[in-house]
Amino acid sequence: MKMEILLDPTSNKLMVGDLCDSLRIKLVTTGKKRWCDSIRIKLVLVTHWFTLIVLSALRRSDNENMLSRSLRIRRILKDGGEVRGGSESSQLSLLQEYIEGTILSSLEDRWVWDLNGEGVFCVKDVRNLLDDVFLPKSPIATRWIKYVPIKLNVFAWKVHLNRLPTRVNLQHRGVLVSDPSCPICHSEDEDLAHLFFRCSLVTDIVRLVCRWWNIAWASIDSYSNWLHWFNAIRLSPKVKDLLEGVFYITWWSIWRFRNQVLFSSLVPRKDVLFDDIVSRSFTWCRSRCKSNFSWVSWLQHPYLISL
Numbered sequence: 001m002k003m004e005i006l007l008d009p010t011s012n013k014l015m016v017g018d019l020c021d022s023l024r025i026k027l028v029t030t031g032k033k034r035w036c037d038s039i040r041i042k043l044v045l046v047t048h049w050f051t052l053i054v055l056s057a058l059r060r061s062d063n064e065n066m067l068s069r070s071l072r073i074r075r076i077l078k079d080g081g082e083v084r085g086g087s088e089s090s091q092l093s094l095l096q097e098y099i100e101g102t103i104l105s106s107l108e109d110r111w112v113w114d115l116n117g118e119g120v121f122c123v124k125d126v127r128n129l130l131d132d133v134f135l136p137k138s139p140i141a142t143r144w145i146k147y148v149p150i151k152l153n154v155f156a157w158k159v160h161l162n163r164l165p166t167r168v169n170l171q172h173r174g175v176l177v178s179d180p181s182c183p184i185c186h187s188e189d190e191d192l193a194h195l196f197f198r199c200s201l202v203t204d205i206v207r208l209v210c211r212w213w214n215i216a217w218a219s220i221d222s223y224s225n226w227l228h229w230f231n232a233i234r235l236s237p238k239v240k241d242l243l244e245g246v247f248y249i250t251w252w253s254i255w256r257f258r259n260q261v262l263f264s265s266l267v268p269r270k271d272v273l274f275d276d277i278v279s280r281s282f283t284w285c286r287s288r289c290k291s292n293f294s295w296v297s298w299l300q301h302p303y304l305i306s307l
């Protein structure tokens, strides 16, 4: 005989079923509907408090079938002794608390999928559970723009999380940085907000991007302010995604420019940076769009492109 008992402290569910020749108990953690422990033991090894738990649970049921099963279990486990106090006693109290108010069903035993309220298996629930366990958490949902390459989306995600190795971030990680100031303008320390939003080079470039896209420029000093400003822009959803992709390309180009200033023997040219952003974004976005818009329309009125 085998019994399967499901103890769920959040919903007081208890499943008992005859299977083979062992007792199996699964305990579900509070608030998180997933198995945290599963114990399979032979009945001869069952300790007395297990016996009491089972009998206590069964005693709460007024179902005739359950009562007869209770008698059978009592017979099988009749060798169990008294609770010896200490941890046995506290475990017994805890488990009895778990099954407080439990009602046993007279239905046939069946598999129940407990990750949603419907009891039906769904791959999406498994995916969400795995994502929940393994993926890093962020209070703001990840943004993904299909019109730009993966590396640009990853880069924008790092901008959002402030994970780029700016000079200030390197200092916070214990790296010796002789000069923390912005290598482009030298007016402030190079943190993420300065490099991508406050630096004079960036404001000049973003002004040009705004003029190109026929949107009002605003002084922005952080990613969260940019997001707030961007969300208020009125464009069709697809075209707005395109514009967001252009911003990702702008940030990526600025980071590339900054790295060239720091590490390349050739001094990069500021005067072609905006032109590079326009041509680079045309190449990347057009190849990922179903619409074959022309270079001229991209150059003159990207906000009117139909996707």
Ligand SMILES: [Zn+2]
Pocket: 182, 183, 184, 185, 186, 187, 188, 194, 195, 198, 199, 200, 201
């Ligand atoms: Zn600067």
